[in-house]
Amino acid sequence: MVGKLLNGLRKNGNGTAAPAGTQPVIALAGIRKVYSTGSIEVEALKGVDVTIQPGEFVALVGPSGSGKSTLLNIVGCLDTPTTGSYRLTGEEVAGFDLDRLADVRNRRIGFIFQGFNLLAQLTAYDNVELPLLFKGTGTRERRERVTRLLGQVGLADRMHHKPTELSGGQMQRVAIARALACEPDILLADEPTGNLDSSSGADILHVFEELWSAGHTVVVITHDRAVARRTQRVLTIQDGRITADEPSSSLAGS
Numbered sequence: 001m002v003g004k005l006l007n008g009l010r011k012n013g014n015g016t017a018a019p020a021g022t023q024p025v026i027a028l029a030g031i032r033k034v035y036s037t038g039s040i041e042v043e044a045l046k047g048v049d050v051t052i053q054p055g056e057f058v059a060l061v062g063p064s065g066s067g068k069s070t071l072l073n074i075v076g077c078l079d080t081p082t083t084g085s086y087r088l089t090g091e092e093v094a095g096f097d098l099d100r101l102a103d104v105r106n107r108r109i110g111f112i113f114q115g116f117n118l119l120a121q122l123t124a125y126d127n128v129e130l131p132l133l134f135k136g137t138g139t140r141e142r143r144e145r146v147t148r149l150l151g152q153v154g155l156a157d158r159m160h161h162k163p164t165e166l167s168g169g170q171m172q173r174v175a176i177a178r179a180l181a182c183e184p185d186i187l188l189a190d191e192p193t194g195n196l197d198s199s200s201g202a203d204i205l206h207v208f209e210e211l212w213s214a215g216h217t218v219v220v221i222t223h224d225r226a227v228a229r230r231t232q233r234v235l236t237i238q239d240g241r242i243t244a245d246e247p248s249s250s251l252a253g254s
Contacts, residue, residue: 023090025186025217026052026075031084033070033240044070045081046240052219054185057212059228059248060221062237068221069190071237075219076109076188077101106131110179114191116171118163124150124174125159131181149177153207169200176207187211189220193227205230 033045044067052058062068073079074086077093086093088104096104105111118127125146132142150159153173163171172192179187189208193201205227212218212232220231228234229248236244 022053024051024087025054025089026050026219027085027087027090028071028075029085029087031071031074031081031086033067033074033079034082044240045074047084048237048240048242050235050242050245052217054217055212055215057208057218057232058220059231059234060219060237061223061225061228061234063223066237067240068237072188072190072219072221076111077104106135107182108184108186110182110184110187112172112175112179112187112189112192114194116163116168116175116195118171118174118178120163123160123162124155124166124170124177127163127174128178128181131178135182145181146177149180150174153177167200168196169203172196172200172204173207176204176211180211184216186217187219189218191222192220193222193224201227 028048028050031045031048031050032043035042035044046067048067048071050071060068060071070079074081077088077096080094088108093101093104119130122130128146128149129142132145137145147156147159150156153176155170155173155177158166158170163174166174172195187208192208193204196204208218208220209230218231220227222228231248234244234246234248235242
């Protein structure tokens with residue numbers, strides 16, 4: 001039943017097509033990124049144009065050094081482009097001050113990394129609670145939200161375990177719950193299955209499918225075409241340029 005539901009949702013993202021004229025949640029135009037080391041300059045991104053609508057599930061694929069992590073860092077407001085325009089839901093990010101950028105990173109965008117980035121001394125519950133403490137969320141709401149999120153990712157019985165007591169797949173589930181703690185509308189995942197075995201990786205991708213079907217905009221960076229096929233749309237980046245933008249092969253064959 002779940003598989004049939006997800007297959008139906010894949011056709012349009014969230015089950016329905018975005019209305020005509022819907023404002024993109026992410027709009028990049030002419031994005032260049034140049035890194036300078038002394039007299040040496042390396043152009044990591046060479047005029048990238050990308051538009052992502054609310055509720056899309058997008059994979060960004062490319063080999064190491066292609067510029068995909070640089071692009072994700074710019075989309076996540078962790079880095080700034082050398083030139084070009086980045087509009088987040090219609091607002092020019094270049095006009096945001098440091099406080100506004102921090103607010104975007106804390107509230108609007110959830111980050112999931114290959115290395116999990118969990119604090120080893122804290123339990124799963126404490127790791128998920130941490131962004132809510134920074135946000136100033138009240139005790140009762142924190143407890144209810146953390147308990148609910150860990151239940152949603154299948155870790156209700158592991159919430160008081162530390163990362164060293166969890167498998168790789170379980171640690172990534174904690175990282176996903178933490179990314180969702182402040183209820184962001186955009187999820188950015190950098191090689192989220194890269195450190196996992198195939199079974200755990202498939203489980204994590206299923207979690208992303210469920211988040212997409214619930215209305216989140218999900219962008220996954222990967223070098224693995226099998227992972228990309230589980231998404232709705234695939235962007236290919238090579239040598240700092242987008243070389244293809246197409247439906248995933250699973251959609252093309254449906």
